[in-house]
Amino acid sequence: MWEVITDGPIVITEVVKRIPMDMTRDPFDEIQINLKADFTTKEKKQDELDNLAKSIISGTVPDKHVTKIIKFKPAKKMWNILEGICIGSEEIKENKLSISCQKFDSFLMLKNESVEEMELRFNLVSNEVKIY
Structure with missing residues (x-):
């Protein structure tokens, strides 16, 4: 079914x-x-499969996004619009990556922070970098 979304x-x-x-x-x-x-x-x-993919996509996204994608016929078009809404353009992705890398590079343990809390924050920051 993924081919229907990626290839149309x-x-x-x-x-x-x-x-x-x-x-x-x-x-x-x-x-x-x-x-x-x-x-x-x-x-x-x-x-x-295309109809099933459209049903799954529209059934799993928040209502505020469904109204923006429901009007498109192929699941691929729905997916592309949803990607643009949630991830953004290439420029936005690059900016998010840059910000995440800056957070990662300037990561320090905070005052009164336990090692477990610091590890949790570190994992969140490193996962941000991996996403982009």
Whole structure:
């Protein structure tokens, strides 16, 4: 299912001849349309996986984000928008990494802090650096 989110859904199309209503169009123009009724078993499974992925994504994110992503059809698009909301752009990620590295570099034990408390703070800071 992860492939549906990272690669997007399979797009099933069929080439159909268009009959123009006026003479300005070429009678041999082709258009592509999705015909769910003609999906193969594999294509139906792929479509079901996309729907399942969308359901999981929209069911697990906070309500404040659901309204921003629910309108997108493929799960991949939902995921990309959610990534932008939660993680941010590359520039934002670089800034967060820079801040985390500064915290890590300037880490010191605080006055009246136990070794266990310091270790907990240290782990939080080092995990921040690992995330970015």
